[in-house]
Amino acid sequence: MKIHNFSAGPCILPQVVFDKMAEACINFNNSGTSILEISHRRKDAVEVIDTARALVKELMNVPESHDVIFMQGGASLQFPIIASNLLKEGGKAAYMQTGKWAENAIKEAKRFGEIDVIASSKDKNYTYIPKDYTIPTDADYFHCTSNNTIFGTQMKQFPNSPVPMVCDMSSDILSRKVDVSKFGVIYAGAQKNMGPAGSTMAIVQRDLLGKTGRNIPDYLNYATHIKNESSFNTWPVIAIYGVMLNLQWLKEQGGVDAIAKINTEKANTMYTEIDRNGLFTGTANVEDRSQMNATFVLNNEELKAEFEALLKQAGVDSLTGHRDVGGYRASMYNALPLESVQVLVEVMKQLEQKFG
Numbered sequence: 001m002k003i004h005n006f007s008a009g010p011c012i013l014p015q016v017v018f019d020k021m022a023e024a025c026i027n028f029n030n031s032g033t034s035i036l037e038i039s040h041r042r043k044d045a046v047e048v049i050d051t052a053r054a055l056v057k058e059l060m061n062v063p064e065s066h067d068v069i070f071m072q073g074g075a076s077l078q079f080p081i082i083a084s085n086l087l088k089e090g091g092k093a094a095y096m097q098t099g100k101w102a103e104n105a106i107k108e109a110k111r112f113g114e115i116d117v118i119a120s121s122k123d124k125n126y127t128y129i130p131k132d133y134t135i136p137t138d139a140d141y142f143h144c145t146s147n148n149t150i151f152g153t154q155m156k157q158f159p160n161s162p163v164p165m166v167c168d169m170s171s172d173i174l175s176r177k178v179d180v181s182k183f184g185v186i187y188a189g190a191q192k193n194m195g196p197a198g199s200t201m202a203i204v205q206r207d208l209l210g211k212t213g214r215n216i217p218d219y220l221n222y223a224t225h226i227k228n229e230s231s232f233n234t235w236p237v238i239a240i241y242g243v244m245l246n247l248q249w250l251k252e253q254g255g256v257d258a259i260a261k262i263n264t265e266k267a268n269t270m271y272t273e274i275d276r277n278g279l280f281t282g283t284a285n286v287e288d289r290s291q292m293n294a295t296f297v298l299n300n301e302e303l304k305a306e307f308e309a310l311l312k313q314a315g316v317d318s319l320t321g322h323r324d325v326g327g328y329r330a331s332m333y334n335a336l337p338l339e340s341v342q343v344l345v346e347v348m349k350q351l352e353q354k355f356g
């Protein structure tokens with residue numbers, strides 16, 4: 001039976017990525033060696049990471065002023081890295097608090113200096129994106145989260161920040177067009193639209209670095225990774241190979257603009273049904289709804305077992321909501337076909353026919 005994988009991350013990737021990664025585990029590029037047993041400095045491995053970086057630059061139209069690097073430690077390690085690289089000794093940074101990941105970013109940044117939380121939607125369990133806030137001109141940077149994976153909200157536009165803007169794009173990177181030149185740093189754990197888990201991508205504006213007065217450990221210093229072209233230490237060759245394949249797939253689909261259109265169609269299909277079907281309610285503020293993660297609940301909890309049995313029958317997998325929200329979460333990342341959303345919508349309709 002075909003499985004429709006709505007996992008929030010790690011998540012569905014294109015079949016061609018799985019096929020080529022599997023092949024490379026046995027015989028990488030017909031070299032007679034597995035990709036798991038080769039040096040990250042071997043020529044054909046270096047080509048992989050160079051291609052991956054070049055594809056990010058091309059697909060996101062990254063300006064010359066910015067570098068693309070791959071690191072490890074996930075987006076969670078970027079939280080302290082951002083502050084250690086950009087928050088000056090004795091300085092302060094402004095943060096927007098729109099969910100659990102933003103909370104974690106704030107917690108880590110506080111270890112390095114004064115953090116001004118200039119807007120928060122915690123008062124309503126992060127069901128909306130704050131709009132009315134002012135970014136202080138004396139902050140070293142402004143940090144926001146473009147898509148709140150757990151709560152199903154997404155920033156539809158970015159402010160014109162008077163200070164460098166830093167954005168955690170872990171869960172909507174490459175899903176829509178963004179103007180990279182507006183940002184000082186963009187970062188993302190790979191395991192959604194970039195590729196498999198195991199690497200983290202950062203796009204860093206070079207001239208922001210080296211100004212904090214802080215003695216930053218080498219690995220945590222963006223300058224180290226820029227200088228070493230992401231090969232400062234051993235990087236996960238298989239994971240970056242997956243990223244490269246996934247970016248090649250995206251390019252073949254027509255790039256970010258083309259996938260954005262499909263993502264909009266998927267999200268519209270999903271939210272139209274959530275709003276039409278009397279058995280369900282969306283949990284996020286309508287104007288802030290995420291195109292990547294649609295969060296919703298059953299109005300009558302007594303139908304839970306019935307709904308979940310129908311989901312199982314239809315091959316719908318990993319729809320359970322995060323424990324902080326409950327209910328359901330349909331994650332519709334780039335590789336999820338429209339057909340999977342249509343199958344889910346059909347199940348919701350079936351439930352309504354039986355119990356509505």
Ligand code: PMP
Pocket residue numbers: 009073074075076077101145147148149150168169170171189190
């Ligand atoms: N930020 C966002 C928006 C996320 O969705 C996640 C993980 N789902 C993280 C940060 C943390 O990422 P990681 O597990 O790579 O540390």
